[in-house]
Amino acid sequence: MKLDLDISTFLSHYWQQRPTLFKAALPDFVDPLSPDELAGLALEEDVSSRIIVRDGAQWRSEPGGREDYSELGEANWQLLVQAVNHHDPDAQALCHAFRFLPDWRFDDLMISFATPGGGVGPHIDNYDVFIIQGEGERRWQVGPKGDYAARPNSGGMALVEDFNPIIDAVMSPGDVLYIPPGYPHCGQTLTPSLSYSLGYRAPSQAELLSAVADTAVDLGLGQQRFTSSEEHQNPALVSQQQQHQMLSMVQALLEQPGLWQHTLGRLLSQNRFELAPCPPQPPLQAAEVDAALADGAELVRLEGLKVLQLEGDNTLTLYLDGDDYSLSEGLKSAAQCLCQAPTLSTAEWAPVWRTQPDLLLTWLNLGYWRLES
Structure with missing residues (x-):
């Protein structure tokens, strides 16, 4: 599947800078899965899924994967299934169209089926996302960056209050919406609809520090303990000199040969959602x-x-x-x-x-x- 997009222009003018809608960026788009196939995948034990139900101006989340959806009615709900690319070759092939971005950033492909009125509510992601419209039509609104209050009574979901949109458009099959981190957005389904969300994440400082510690333990590094030749006369005080010396110990650890490289390689190659390997049985010889x-x-x-x-x-x-x-x-x-x-x-x-x-x-x-x- 070929992406009709000027990659150079996108990277220099839009990537991690501002949201934009690309109409017909995937011409002649064909859904890799049907709604029934998506519902069947949600039943698998190792697949992460959820159902979002809209009730007026509020939304609630329920566990995904059920045999019968009839009790939900024909409107105001959405099924979301994570990491579908781990389970379906055609879904993985869709991701390859966006491989102009590095593999280490790519998180997963989430696919959703929504009935009219269905959606997940207004929210803000801390990662880059491409939303591809498949079967059906959805109205998407994207707001400017800002300080948005949490939406009350949102059932534990990280929803925000309504916003004034800077993008307000109806998406049809093959349209692609790009949203950088920090921009509030909300989708509302107009007709029974399939949508595809490709997420791209980068590690936080806390994640990097935690990964450094884990790798140091695995490699047997970081065993040096702090020593000092002088102690402060005030027993309740940690001297500035000792504070700086301890910081220098940490910095020296980061400079240990191979530690930082091993940390990045291991951390960035991990998947947030479990892979679905099928090891040969019996093992190959x-x-x-x-x-x-x-x-x-x-x-x-x-x-x-x-x-x-x-x-x-x-x-x-x-x-x-x-x-x-x-x-x-x-x-x-x-x-x-x-x-x-x-x-x-x-x-x-x-x-x-x-x-x-x-x-x-x-x-x-x-x-x-x-x-x-």
Whole structure:
């Protein structure tokens, strides 16, 4: 699916700057799932979903995934299913149209089905989002940045009071609405409708600090304890010198070789929602991979799996779902293929198999990649 968008203009004028609506940005758009298929996916135990019911000027959230929706009526409710790209190849293919943005930022593809009047209420996201209109029509309003009061009696949902819109438009199939963090927005369904929300997140300071601590523990770093040659005469006072010395200890830890790189690689390759691997049963054996190679099988990446490298890293390390794996020298081209391409030809994955067969077999038996004829 091709995105009809001037990428350079978008990145320089809109990305993380201002919201905008792109009409027919996905021409001839075809929904990857039907409403019934989405409802069926919501029934799966490992799938996160919820139902939002509108009652006048208020909204409430209920657990998603049910066999019968008839008691909700034919209006004023919406089913939302998270990380559909982890479970459906066609949904994952839709995400590839937006791969001009880095993989580490991409969070998930949420798909929603809404009846007339349905929506999630006015809210503000702390991440970038692209909203794609599928089947049906929805009216979207986006307001300016500002200090918005929390909406009272919103049932634990992070809703805000109404706002004066700077965008007020009806979206049709193939339209794309981009909203940066901090802009209030609200959608109202006009006809039974499918919508697709691609979220792009970045770590906060707190998340980075927490990840540094976790990685330091895993690597056995950060064991040095503070010492001082002098103590303040006031026993209840922590001296400024000691405060600065402790801060210097933390700064020195961050400069430990590999700590920051491992922290970023592990953190940014993790998914907020669980992946859905299907490890082969029984586990693959080397002879089966040899046969697949001889037959010209392709190596297909698990939907939703992030495979990252860090620029400037000379160790040829790949980060997958919060773990790190080292590749042998001479596999630079193969490593780039593993990161860049969702599907690899035999010529592209054969070097890894010939050089590090145990590593590729591990990935196959974890379900991170699969072999397809």
